[in-house]
Amino acid sequence: MHNTPSYYNVHKFECLEEMRIIFGTEAVKTFCKLNAWKYRYRNRNKPNTDDLAKADDYITFLKCLEERGA
Secondary structure (H helix, E strand, O other): OOOHHHHHHOOOHHHHHHHHHHHHHHHHHHHHHHHHHHHHHOOOOOOOOHHHHHHHHHHHHHHHHHHOOO
């Protein structure tokens, strides 16, 4: 579904999935949209990061949420 570093999988649920359970799907959709925008906005302004890939990960998760009608 999306790229998940190992440090986000130390609990029973993956971070974004746990956020969806606790805060609701619409809140997580908004979170994904805002984070995607943030990473695209700061692309090339922060050294040694792959901000476009991070933005794509959030857009991919958002797309999955929207496709499953959640």
